[in-house]
Amino acid sequence: MTDIAQSAPAVLMVDDTPANLGVLYEVLSAAGYSVLVAEDGESALERAAYAQPDLILLDVMMPGIDGFETCRRLKEQPETQAIPIIFMSALSDTVDKIRGLQLGAVDYITKPFQHEEVLARVHTHLTLQQLKRTLAEREARLSALVTSAMDAILTFDADGLITLFNPAAEAMFGCNAAEVLGQPLDTLLAAPLRQVVHDYQRQSEARLWLPEGLQALRGNGQPFPIEATLSRTLVTGQPFYTMILRDIEARQQAEAEFNRLHGLNLYLRDEIQAEHDFEEMIGASTALRAVLQEVEAVAGTQATVLITGETGTGKELIARAIHNRSTRQAKPLIKLNCAAIAASLAESELFGHEKGAFTGALTRKIGRFELANGGTLFLDEVGELPLDLQAKLLRVLQEGEFERVGGSQTLKTDVRVIAATNRDLAQRCREGQFRADLYYRLNVFPVESPALRSRREDIPLLVRHFVQKYAASLGKSIDTVPLATLARLQAYSWPGNVRELQHVIERAVIISRSSTLEFGDWLREPTAEAGPGKVSVLTLEEMEYEHILKALETTSWRVSGEHGAARLLGLKPTTLEARMKKLGIERKRGGFEA
Ligand SMILES: Nc1ncnc2c1ncn2[C@@H]1O[C@H](COP(=O)(O)OP(=O)(O)OP(=O)(O)O)[C@@H](O)[C@H]1O
Numbered sequence: 001m002t003d004i005a006q007s008a009p010a011v012l013m014v015d016d017t018p019a020n021l022g023v024l025y026e027v028l029s030a031a032g033y034s035v036l037v038a039e040d041g042e043s044a045l046e047r048a049a050y051a052q053p054d055l056i057l058l059d060v061m062m063p064g065i066d067g068f069e070t071c072r073r074l075k076e077q078p079e080t081q082a083i084p085i086i087f088m089s090a091l092s093d094t095v096d097k098i099r100g101l102q103l104g105a106v107d108y109i110t111k112p113f114q115h116e117e118v119l120a121r122v123h124t125h126l127t128l129q130q131l132k133r134t135l136a137e138r139e140a141r142l143s144a145l146v147t148s149a150m151d152a153i154l155t156f157d158a159d160g161l162i163t164l165f166n167p168a169a170e171a172m173f174g175c176n177a178a179e180v181l182g183q184p185l186d187t188l189l190a191a192p193l194r195q196v197v198h199d200y201q202r203q204s205e206a207r208l209w210l211p212e213g214l215q216a217l218r219g220n221g222q223p224f225p226i227e228a229t230l231s232r233t234l235v236t237g238q239p240f241y242t243m244i245l246r247d248i249e250a251r252q253q254a255e256a257e258f259n260r261l262h263g264l265n266l267y268l269r270d271e272i273q274a275e276h277d278f279e280e281m282i283g284a285s286t287a288l289r290a291v292l293q294e295v296e297a298v299a300g301t302q303a304t305v306l307i308t309g310e311t312g313t314g315k316e317l318i319a320r321a322i323h324n325r326s327t328r329q330a331k332p333l334i335k336l337n338c339a340a341i342a343a344s345l346a347e348s349e350l351f352g353h354e355k356g357a358f359t360g361a362l363t364r365k366i367g368r369f370e371l372a373n374g375g376t377l378f379l380d381e382v383g384e385l386p387l388d389l390q391a392k393l394l395r396v397l398q399e400g401e402f403e404r405v406g407g408s409q410t411l412k413t414d415v416r417v418i419a420a421t422n423r424d425l426a427q428r429c430r431e432g433q434f435r436a437d438l439y440y441r442l443n444v445f446p447v448e449s450p451a452l453r454s455r456r457e458d459i460p461l462l463v464r465h466f467v468q469k470y471a472a473s474l475g476k477s478i479d480t481v482p483l484a485t486l487a488r489l490q491a492y493s494w495p496g497n498v499r500e501l502q503h504v505i506e507r508a509v510i511i512s513r514s515s516t517l518e519f520g521d522w523l524r525e526p527t528a529e530a531g532p533g534k535v536s537v538l539t540l541e542e543m544e545y546e547h548i549l550k551a552l553e554t555t556s557w558r559v560s561g562e563h564g565a566a567r568l569l570g571l572k573p574t575t576l577e578a579r580m581k582k583l584g585i586e587r588k589r590g591g592f593e594a
Helices: 018-030 043-053 067-076 094-102 115-148 167-173 191-202 247-275 286-299 315-324 344-350 389-397 425-430 436-442 457-474 485-489 495-511 540-554 566-571 573-583
Strands: 010-014 034-038 055-059 085-089 107-110 151-156 162-165 208-217 223-235 237-246 305-308 333-337 376-380 401-403 410-412 416-421 445-448
Touching: 010 018, 018 034, 018 115, 034 043, 034 067, 043 055, 043 067, 055 067, 055 115, 067 085, 067 094, 085 094, 085 115, 094 107, 107 115, 151 167, 167 237, 167 344, 167 410, 191 223, 191 237, 223 247, 223 457, 286 315, 286 445, 305 315, 315 333, 315 376, 315 416, 344 389, 389 401, 389 436, 425 436, 425 540, 457 485, 495 566, 540 573, 566 573
Parallel strands: 010 034, 010 055, 055 085, 085 107, 305 416, 305 445, 333 376, 376 416
Antiparallel strands: 151 162, 151 237, 208 223, 223 237, 401 410
């Protein structure tokens, strides 16, 4: 009997005659069954509930509750109702047989019985029972699969009527199974897909893959893109179809967004390249050559670099040159101007934030440290970084770890930091404005960007470079710079350094009407009228104060824009404002425009 089940099947015999029980016990045990016995209906109910036999042989005539009543109760109880019952009785009355079967018994054996007949019937019903169980199990597994599938699964018959519609299909189409079962599938398909399904029904292929390009219709008639498989099975000679669909609307949207961002990324890279890559560092002075040597030396290392120097001397250009010569050059160089962002937003700019981290954080934002992963982060005007952020910056520099604002997940990043400042950071440390530990961490490799007035021999080269650059962009041809102009340019002190020179040359090119550069009376030394002897009396700071004040008065206290003081001085508006603050230059009431 081992073919029926792994362990020996258990048979419960219920009979009030011990002799009958004895004989059957012998026969069933010899056939390999595990045999249980009960002498009356009551104990049969108890034993069956407890031992869960695979089959029950039940005598009809018994004292107390008879076999019929016992059968009725067994079929009533959930734990015993599935056990097949075979009645045994001396009665050959058809009425009783029918009654037994009506009560749920599977068979009937008449006493006296042949041993072989008993064994054959027991074996048959145990086999049937086992098959039923296997079938039920398979059905349960299949139904769980269909119910829990992420893809919509629907089946339809040869007439195109829907016969199954799983929960994923309900969610995808936005209608209940009850509404669509028995309805034509066509109502859920856009015309081209409908045609594909009809053609498929006429062909003999077992399976058809429908890649993207076709649309189904939601319950409200709204089309949406899908990809699907169609398959055919024969059930009792009739074709039966299964369609498994995937809604690819979200995926297509995500792909479109990815492409957009990828494109944007490439565009920005190109823009950055166009802006800066070809921006050579012009100059042949000893001071500039020394800087370029330092750039070459440090570029290949992973060392943090601190570039110091006055505004407009080319600190950003130096940072880009280091990045472009480093092993990180294929990855982005991301820039953050620490002076240009509000202190309250600086942390989120550096480290990003999670959605809902603060009012206005509507989506997750990726910070500069994440954007620069694998590449370089250029922290311009690092001296302006708020103190609390200096501590966080130090942690990333030391451990390569940080958290987004409002996030609990610790993120790792591999970023080389290049910082720049026009401040005296050591002095800022003494004033308690800058963390000394961060200063030492940044100052691993200091590079000093020389002021233009300390390398005047570069001025002619720079002038030629900017004249050519702006003339080309304006479609002009300028080949002569009068010696007197050059002499004036070389004599000037250039507090705004190369940026200031660049702007005055641009201005000159704009106004030039011939092939000779025309130059206006734009270069006003703050101390020019004081005479050469007195220049040394003024400190640099005093000179700067005077110069900025004059520029602000000339521009009616307008800081930014085409006619602003920043432009005139060759400074970034944010830098000018920072300098004004430092020097205590107050905006004039009423007359100031930012
Ligand atoms: N040696 C150079 N050759 C050509 N252009 C230069 C040179 N140095 C600076 N420039 C140009 O001058 C302008 C200012 O340079 P940059 O922004 O690098 O200065 P910076 O020191 O970072 O200024 P800030 O301190 O104000 O941020 C840029 O347009 C840059 O291309």
